[in-house]
Amino acid sequence: MKAYRLPPYCAAVLFDMDSTLYTHPEYQRSQLDLPVGRLARLRGKSFEEMNGEIARCREEWAAAHGGRKISMGKAFEAFGVSIAESVRWREELYEPERYLADDPRLCAALGKLAVRFALAVVTNNPVSIARRTLAALGASGFFRAIVGLDTCGVSKPHEAPFCKAAELCGAAAPFCVSVGDRYDIDIALPLELGMGGVLVDGVEDVYKLPDLLV
Numbered sequence: 203m204k205a206y207r208l209p210p211y212c213a214a215v216l217f218d219m220d221s222t223l224y225t226h227p228e229y230q231r232s233q234l235d236l237p238v239g240r241l242a243r244l245r246g247k248s249f250e251e252m253n254g255e256i257a258r259c260r261e262e263w264a265a266a267h268g269g270r271k272i273s274m275g276k277a278f279e280a281f282g283v284s285i286a287e288s289v290r291w292r293e294e295l296y297e298p299e300r301y302l303a304d305d306p307r308l309c310a311a312l313g314k315l316a317v318r319f320a321l322a323v324v325t326n327n328p329v330s331i332a333r334r335t336l337a338a339l340g341a342s343g344f345f346r347a348i349v350g351l352d353t354c355g356v357s358k359p360h361e362a363p364f365c366k367a368a369e370l371c372g373a374a375a376p377f378c379v380s381v382g383d384r385y386d387i388d389i390a391l392p393l394e395l396g397m398g399g400v401l402v403d404g405v406e407d408v409y410k411l412p413d414l415l416v
């Protein structure tokens with residue numbers, strides 16, 4: 203866990219969802235493989251061919267943008283899959299209930315945080331998947347706002363989802379902290395917006411947040 207510029211007074215905590223509020227490599231893997239498999243079938247290619255093309259696209263984008271990473275939704279746009287279509291595919295393909303279960307330690311941590319701060323989820327998944335994920339974790343009751351790919355129609359690290367979440371929490375940027383597992387997607391842009399950031403290695407770090415944030 204690494205903290206960046208935490209504000210002296212925090213009003214809202216904006217959580218990434220996947221690999222932040224839960225750690226499950228197999229489910230996370232399925233979120234990449236299932237849409238790639240569907241795109242491969244549509245394009246008449248093998249999974250490996252399609253996967254290779256997308257990986258190359260993401261590498262080229264990173265090379266042209268100082269090593270920064272691109273979101274999957276943005277990479278799929280380069281292959282003719284609109285954000286609206288990406289949302290639909292994810293709603294059809296993803297099954298959080300199959301992989302995730304109640305997490306009492308997460309709920310204990312969120313319960314402590316929710317007493318002190320407004321909590322939001324900011325995810326590149328659709329809102330419906332976020333709701334199903336939180337339900338599977340037993341953590342539905344703690345969040346004031348859920349901002350998904352279909353809320354603003356753009357994916358992180360665009361500023362719109364972070365600004366929307368801050369607005370829904372009633373907090374100005376300098377009083378927000380963004381928490382997530384990917385620096386380029388979850389932390390870099392919030393820092394530019396004047397927020398604080400906490401880079402986590404997984405949900406185990408989220409359990410410790412009540413002691414870190416003041």
Ligand SMILES: [Mg+2]
Pocket residue numbers: 218219220221222382383384
């Ligand atoms: Mg994540």
